[in-house]
Structures are given as structure tokens and as C-alpha cells.
Amino acid sequence: MKRRTFIQAVIASTVLVSLSRTAFANDERKSIMIDKIVRSEKEWSDLLTPEQFDVLRNAGTERANSSVLNKEYDKGTYVCAGCALPLFESETKFDSGTGWPSFFQPIEGHTESKRDFKLILPRTEYHCSRCGGHQGHVFNDGPQPTGQRWCNNGVALKFIPA
Numbered sequence: 001m002k003r004r005t006f007i008q009a010v011i012a013s014t015v016l017v018s019l020s021r022t023a024f025a026n027d028e029r030k031s032i033m034i035d036k037i038v039r040s041e042k043e044w045s046d047l048l049t050p051e052q053f054d055v056l057r058n059a060g061t062e063r064a065n066s067s068v069l070n071k072e073y074d075k076g077t078y079v080c081a082g083c084a085l086p087l088f089e090s091e092t093k094f095d096s097g098t099g100w101p102s103f104f105q106p107i108e109g110h111t112e113s114k115r116d117f118k119l120i121l122p123r124t125e126y127h128c129s130r131c132g133g134h135q136g137h138v139f140n141d142g143p144q145p146t147g148q149r150w151c152n153n154g155v156a157l158k159f160i161p162a
């Protein structure tokens with residue numbers, strides 16, 4: 001390997017390492033605020049309905065328009081169906097026309113996200129910070145003020161009226 005190529009390779013890998021460290025540090029900082037709930041697969045399957053289990057624990061996707069929460073617009077809070085951690089306020093919900101409950105902003109620090117390669121295009125998956133239950137995916141085609149669309153499975157949420 002030529003000396004210059006070697007130095008370039010070293011610089012590139014150093015940048016990658018520091019980038020992944022930064023991402024990890026951010027995740028860590030967020031997760032420190034919330035005490036984790038850890039349960040076995042058996043415990044979760046006893047606690048959840050089969051539909052909730054498929055989405056929350058297996059990152060499944062419910063059928064579009066299957067959730068009553070899709071058309072819910074009363075004032076209140078949407079909490080994780082696995083552990084009741086508040087994830088979204090009703091003020092941030094909007095009608096995306098997709099058939100899934102959609103929000104432009106989650107409650108800060110109560111969700112964590114990771115890249116998901118289940119479909120060929122990478123998507124950003126997000127889940128509950130406390131129990132790790134999968135909620136949905138976030139896209140950049142939402143309304144202002146954030147421009148984000150947090151596309152959530154209704155079965156993974158419970159609505160608590162204000």
C-alpha cells in the first residue's frame with residue numbers, strides 16, 4: 001500500500017470511529033433519563049395481546065387503517081402499550097392520510113431510534129426508551145414545525161384522554 005493511501009485510510013477509519021462514538025454517546029445520554037424495563041419474551045407474551053406482541057417485540061407493522069387511534073383527535077396523551085411511558089401529546093398528532101396514527105414530534109427523550117434495513121431502502125425505526133418496544137418509523141415528509149412524520153402503529157399505543 002502506498003504511504004498516502006495508507007494515511008487516507010487511517011484518517012477515514014478514525015473519522016468513522018469518532019462518528020459512531022458520537023452517535024452512541026447521544027443515545028446513552030438520552031437513555032440515562034429513563035430506567036429500562038427488561039422482560040423475557042415469555043413475560044411479554046403473557047402481558048401483551050398477540051397483535052401488540054407482534055409490533056412491540058417483533059417490529060411488525062399493523063394493517064393500515066386498522067387502529068381506532070388513527071382517527072382519534074381528542075386532547076390527551078399517547079403512551080406505550082408495553083410500559084405506559086408517555087410518547088406523544090395529542091397536540092402533535094396530524095392526519096397523514098397513510099392509515100397510521102402520525103405525529104410531528106415525540107415527547108423528548110422518550111423514544112430512541114436506529115436504522116432499519118428490512119425494506120431495501122434504509123428507514124429510521126424508533127422504539128420506546130423504557131421497554132424497547134417498537135413503535136414505528138420516522139420520515140422527513142411531515143408538516144411544520146418539525147417537518148417530521150412519526151408513523152406509529154396504533155396497537156403499540158394507548159390513548160389517555162386529558
Ligand SMILES: [Zn+2]
Pocket residue numbers: 080081082083084085128129130131132133
Ligand atoms: Zn414502553
